[in-house]
Amino acid sequence: MFRKTLMAAAALLAMAHSAHAQTEITWWHAMDGALGGVVDQIAEDFNASQSEYKVIAINKGGYEDTMTAGIAAFRAKNQPHIIQIFDAGAATIINAKGAVFPVEDLLNKHGVGFDINDYIPGVRYFYADSDDKMIGMPFNSSTPLLYFNKDAFAKAGITAAPKTWQEFEAIAPKLKEAGYEGFAHSHGPWIFFENFMSRHNLQMATANNGYDSTDAKLLYNNDELKAHWQKMKEWKDAGYHGYYGRAWGANQDAFLQQKVAMWIGSSGSFGGLRQSAQFDFGTSTLPYWEGVGEAPKSTFIGGGSLFAFAGHKDEEYAGVAKFFEFLTKPETQFYWHKETGYVPITNAAYELAKKEGYYKESPDAEIGIQQLSEEGGDWTKGYRLGFYVQIREVIYREIDRMMNGEATIDQAFDTIESEGNDLLVRFHDTYK
Amino acid sequence: MKRVQFGHSPVPYLFVAPQILIILIFFLWPAGQAVYQSFLLEDAFGLSSQFVWFRNFEDVLSSDSWAKSAVFTIVFSFIVAFLSIAISLFLAVRADEIIRGAKSYKTLLMWGYAIAPPVAGLLGSMLFNPLMGDLYILLNSMGFEFNHIQNGNDAAFVVILIAVWKQISVNFIFFLSGLQGIPKSVTEAATLDCKSAERRFWTITFPLLAPTTFFLMVINLTYAFFETFGIIDVSTKGSPGGTTATLVYKVYVDGFLGADMGSSAAQSVILMFMVSILTIFQFRFIERKVHY
Numbered sequence: 035m036f037r038k039t040l041m042a043a044a045a046l047l048a049m050a051h052s053a054h055a056q057t058e059i060t061w062w063h064a065m066d067g068a069l070g071g072v073v074d075q076i077a078e079d080f081n082a083s084q085s086e087y088k089v090i091a092i093n094k095g096g097y098e099d100t101m102t103a104g105i106a107a108f109r110a111k112n113q114p115h116i117i118q119i120f121d122a123g124a125a126t127i128i129n130a131k132g133a134v135f136p137v138e139d140l141l142n143k144h145g146v147g148f149d150i151n152d153y154i155p156g157v158r159y160f161y162a163d164s165d166d167k168m169i170g171m172p173f174n175s176s177t178p179l180l181y182f183n184k185d186a187f188a189k190a191g192i193t194a195a196p197k198t199w200q201e202f203e204a205i206a207p208k209l210k211e212a213g214y215e216g217f218a219h220s221h222g223p224w225i226f227f228e229n230f231m232s233r234h235n236l237q238m239a240t241a242n243n244g245y246d247s248t249d250a251k252l253l254y255n256n257d258e259l260k261a262h263w264q265k266m267k268e269w270k271d272a273g274y275h276g277y278y279g280r281a282w283g284a285n286q287d288a289f290l291q292q293k294v295a296m297w298i299g300s301s302g303s304f305g306g307l308r309q310s311a312q313f314d315f316g317t318s319t320l321p322y323w324e325g326v327g328e329a330p331k332s333t334f335i336g337g338g339s340l341f342a343f344a345g346h347k348d349e350e351y352a353g354v355a356k357f358f359e360f361l362t363k364p365e366t367q368f369y370w371h372k373e374t375g376y377v378p379i380t381n382a383a384y385e386l387a388k389k390e391g392y393y394k395e396s397p398d399a400e401i402g403i404q405q406l407s408e409e410g411g412d413w414t415k416g417y418r419l420g421f422y423v424q425i426r427e428v429i430y431r432e433i434d435r436m437m438n439g440e441a442t443i444d445q446a447f448d449t450i451e452s453e454g455n456d457l458l459v460r461f462h463d464t465y466k
Numbered sequence: 467m468k469r470v471q472f473g474h475s476p477v478p479y480l481f482v483a484p485q486i487l488i489i490l491i492f493f494l495w496p497a498g499q500a501v502y503q504s505f506l507l508e509d510a511f512g513l514s515s516q517f518v519w520f521r522n523f524e525d526v527l528s529s530d531s532w533a534k535s536a537v538f539t540i541v542f543s544f545i546v547a548f549l550s551i552a553i554s555l556f557l558a559v560r561a562d563e564i565i566r567g568a569k570s571y572k573t574l575l576m577w578g579y580a581i582a583p584p585v586a587g588l589l590g591s592m593l594f595n596p597l598m599g600d601l602y603i604l605l606n607s608m609g610f611e612f613n614h615i616q617n618g619n620d621a622a623f624v625v626i627l628i629a630v631w632k633q634i635s636v637n638f639i640f641f642l643s644g645l646q647g648i649p650k651s652v653t654e655a656a657t658l659d660c661k662s663a664e665r666r667f668w669t670i671t672f673p674l675l676a677p678t679t680f681f682l683m684v685i686n687l688t689y690a691f692f693e694t695f696g697i698i699d700v701s702t703k704g705s706p707g708g709t710t711a712t713l714v715y716k717v718y719v720d721g722f723l724g725a726d727m728g729s730s731a732a733q734s735v736i737l738m739f740m741v742s743i744l745t746i747f748q749f750r751f752i753e754r755k756v757h758y
Contacts, residue, residue, distance in 0.1 A: 098723045105725060109512045126725050130511040278596060279615035280705050287597055424724040431531075434706035438616040441707075453531065460525065460726065464507040465514075 059353045060114035061091045062107075064100040064338065065174065068306060072373045080360045087353035097123070097338065098423065104343070108133065113343040115354050118173060120338040121224075122422040124161055127341055128169050129248060129420065129465040135342040135351065137358065138168040144355035152362075156332055156406030157379050160416035161339045164245050170339035171358055174376045176302035177333045177402050178225040180321060184314040186214050186295035195296070195318035199265070202321055206274035209295045215276035216269065217296035218285040223429040224336055225298055225320070226266070228417065230259055232334045233320055234327030235411035243417040248462040250419060255451040258326050264443050267436055277437045280430045301402030302337060304375025317398040319405045332408040334416055337376060368392075377403040420461025425454045497738065503731035510725035522732035531708055532716065532733070539712040542626065543690035550630045551682055554637035555675075559667065561638075562645045572642065578635035583693055587700030590628035594701075614702070618709030621702050625710050628701060629694045637682050644678035645671070676756040684748055691741055713737050 065073045070093050077091040094100040097120035104117040119127050127133055141148040150158055150168060156177070161170035182195045190212035196202040206216040219225055231238040236258060241250040269275035276294040278284040289297035290311055298320065307315065322329035340361075342354050360366060367383030370376060372392060378384045384403055387393065393400040419425065432450050435441035441449070504522050508515035526532050561571050578586075593601040596615055605612040614620040648671060656670045672679075695714045698704060704711030704719070711719070713733065721730025 101725070102722045105510045123725075126510050130509045130513050132513050133511040277616070280703065284596065284615070291597055293597070421724055421726055424720060424726065427719055427724070428531075430705070431708040434616070434708075438618075438706055440618070453529070456525070456529070457726075460507070460729070463518075464726075464728070465509055 055086075056088045057086065057350055057353050059087055059089045059116065059350060059357060061089055061116040061118075061340075061357075062094045062100055062104060062114045063091060063118040064094065064097045064120065065118070066093050066095070068309070069174075069302075069374055072370065076361070076366060076370065079366070080357055083360065084356070087356060089353075089357055101126070108343060108345075111345070113345060115346055115350055116340050116342055116357070118338045118340055119170065121160070121334075121336050122426055124170065124339070125244070125248075125418050125420045125422055125461070128161070128163060128418065129461075132344055134169060135344050135346075136163075136167055136169045137171045137340075137342060140342055140351055141355055141358060144352045146355045146359045152380050152382065154377070154379060154381055154384060154403065154406060155410060156377075156414075157335050160335050164242075170341045171361070172335065172379045173340045173361070174302060174337040174370075174374070175335040175379055175406075176300040176337040176376050177335055177406050178229050178298055178320045179301045179304075179402055179405070180217075180296055180298050180318045181289065181303075181307060182296045182316050182318060183214075183289070183292060184316055186212065186292065186313075190214070190295070195316065196321050197319065198324045199262075199321050200324050203274075206269065206272075210273050212295075214295040215288075215293060216274035217298060218276040218278055218288045218294040219298040220282040220285040221300075222280070222433045223426040226262065227254060227259070227429055229320060229333045229336075230262060232414045233322045233331060234258060234329045235331040235413050236327045237413050238417050239419055243413060243415070244419040245415075245417075248420055248458075248465050250458055250462075252419075252425070252451055252454045252458065254454070255447045258323075260443050260447055261326075262323065263436060263446075267439075267443065270437055280434060300336060300375075302374055302376045304399060304402075305373060306375075317401045319401060328411055330408060331411045332406055332414050334414065335377075335406060371399075375399065375402070377406060419458065420465065421457040424457050425450075428453045428457075500731045500734045500738070503727055504735045505728075506731075507728050510727065518728070522728040523736070526729060526732050526736065531711075532713075534708065535711050535713055535716050538622070538709065539691065539714075542622065542629075542694075542710075542712060543687055545626055546629045546633070546690040546694065547683060547686035549626070550633035550637055550686055551679065553630065554634045555641050555679070557634065558638050558641035558645055559671070562642060575638050576635050578632060579639065581632065583632055583696035584700045586628050586632040587697035590624060590631075590697070591701040594624050614706075616706055618706055621706055621710045625694070625698055625702055628697050629690065632697065633686060633689055637686065640678050640682055641675065644675045648674050673757065677758050680748075680753060680756045683752070684745065687744060687748075688741065691737070713740075 061077065063070075063073055073091050073093075077089045081088050092114075094103040100117065101119055101123045104113065104119070107113045138148050138150075148168070150162075150166070153172065157172040157175050158168075159166060161172060162168045180195060186209065187193070187195075190205070190208040192205050192208060196205060202216065209216050228238065230236075236256065237243065237253050239250045239252050241247040244250040266275055270277050276285075276288050278288050282299075286297060286299055286303065286307075288294045290307075292313065301317075304317065319330070320333055340358070342351065362380055362383075364378075364380065364383040364386040367378040367380055368386050368390070371378040371383065371387060378387060428450055432441065432446040436443060436446045505517055505519060506515045507518050507521070557575055561568065561575060564571055581589075593599050594614055596602055596613070602612065612620055614624045652670065652674070653666075656666050660666050660669075691712070692714050694712065695718060698710060698712060698715050699718070702710045704715055714737065717730050717733045717737065720726045720733065724730075
């Protein structure tokens with residue numbers, strides 16, 4: 035009897051031990067809905083591929099919620115191993131010295147190896163520091179794309195999507211006659227401020243777009259960008275541009291419900307649109323102004339990247355490195371790209387997608403990565419600006435005011451410049 | 467009057483202790499933290515910080531957008547408090563008079579109480595969705611050129627409507643119980659003396675409800691200042707052009723979204739100060755007119 039009990043106890047202990055042997059890696063992310071499902075699948079695939087580590091993926095809401103949750107957790111010394119941070123929040127986490135374990139160091143230290151040239155040009159330096167060391171691992175990388183309703187185009191007798199804004203001006207009256215507002219756009223700050231600068235190779239901020247120092251000033255108050263917004267307002271008044279406010283979804287819905295013939299959104303919206311659009315649609319590159327700046331140049335990447343928080347054990351970082359290795363494998367990237375529309379972040383994954391004939395069966399899926407692979411310039415690498423989340427809020431606010439005529443273009447840009455620069459000064463003083 | 471002193475027993479302190487503890491932990495401690503934080507410039511992760519005296523307050527108070535938001539918050543709060551008290555008082559008086567089906571009316575009017583502000587905000591933003599919102603379509607078909615996406619006043623109308631609607635049922639419950647607390651003998655005597663129901667209401671019922679009204683005024687203003695945050699976040703997010711951003715919403719945007727802890731803390735301290743002044747004012751000048 036006694037021996038039996040002892041054996042049972044030993045067996046129990048052994049079981050408990052084997053369950054313990056798996057190191058758990060928590061990953062907080064901002065992908066909800068259909069995207070969340072794909073993230074869960076990736077975590078599951080990783081867990082099935084090996085037995086040492088177990089990645090637990092937890093959705094913390096949207097981008098801002100996730101960042102806030104991460105900050106709160108870090109302050110409470112209870113941070114997850116991996117956190118997804120969006121483009122506008124990158125400066126906050128990268129400038130906080132000691133908050134993260136740079137991904138380049140992490141991968142090198144744990145024998146996974148790292149070569150920045152494995153990544154496609156557009157994503158290489160966006161999350162790097164001023165010495166070009168990669169701090170965050172690019173994850174969901176997207177770029178602004180133009181989606182067009184093929185039925186609407188046929189009705190209006192238009193054969194191709196406009197490559198330039200000059201071409202758009204030529205077709206807009208035809209679309210209006212066919213009963214459509216020309217286009218709507220989501221996320222104005224991202225598409226028509228940040229990416230406008232990149233597309234035309236214009237400098238966005240001093241100090242090398244903010245990469246060299248937190249002591250930077252915005253350069254948005256320039257004639258090229260103001261001329262574009264002057265046009266946006268004229269188009270809106272003429273019925274060529276549908277403005278449905280700052281909400282992302284409201285503008286996308288206007289496209290889905292065929293009020294507008296075109297919508298400028300994210301390449302990451304491709305998968306979702308494919309499921310919900312009741313009409314045939316195509317994608318095209320972000321239009322540019324012929325003759326302005328050095329257009330067309332490549333756009334910035336948007337979306338988010340994964341950071342490894344500081345303050346964990348070595349063996350856990352080994353797991354993080356393993357997981358990052360899995361994540362950047364061509365097969366994983368191809369799966370992610372196919373399911374979501376986010377671009378593959380490595381050259382190998384892009385090659386794989388080509389080899390598998392993915393772009394033959396759905397050529398629209400390739401537009402985003404093509405746009406990111408277009409020729410780069412001095413100002414297409416990215417930007418690193420502090421309190422950029424609030425600067426975007428200022429821009430959102432002033433777009434509203436320009437569109438409803440409460441502020442002139444000049445007034446709005448003066449406000450963006452002065453309030454934006456005030457925020458940058460505060461950031462510089464905080465993080466110096 | 468001769469004051470009677472009883473021997474002190476520790477038992478009463480024991481009874482109030484939990485309450486004091488709750489106030490200490492959930493109010494005084496965080497409030498103290500906010501005051502401390504408002505004098506610091508600190509990075510989001512708390513890795514470095516510096517003491518900057520009143521810099522955060524100066525930055526906040528000199529900003530145009532903060533001033534605009536403060537004006538909107540005050541106007542918004544008074545309108546919300548006034549309308550939700552007035553409408554619920556009217557409904558409570560009416561519901562109190564009804565004999566047939568009184569229970570169902572009352573239950574239906576109280577239902578909204580169970581709805582959280584963000585849910586109310588979501589319902590409202592669906593009703594006002596420009597592409598399929600029933601109220602949006604109705605208002606426009608009636609000839610109003612209603613567009614809360616672009617017009618600041620229309621947007622203010624939307625958030626006020628949702629905030630008032632959400633609060634009515636809470637006030638309704640208080641008013642209804644207040645009305646039921648008025649002795650029948652008083653109202654019957656009044657009926658004999660005065661034929662006009664309206665006059666009876668203003669001379670008898672309303673003064674007798676004054677304690678309830680005063681209490682509701684205080685909690686409704688606090689509601690409008692703080693709790694409407696959820697409604698605004700879900701419906702307008704302060705748009706268009708920042709016209710519907712209340713001070714609390716700004717605290718949230720700068721602190722939680724923007725990770726500017728110092729500015730956000732300074733804004734909360736200013737807000738705390740404003741609301742305390744308002745509450746002191748209410749107790750000093752308005753409560754005097756209330757008879758218990």
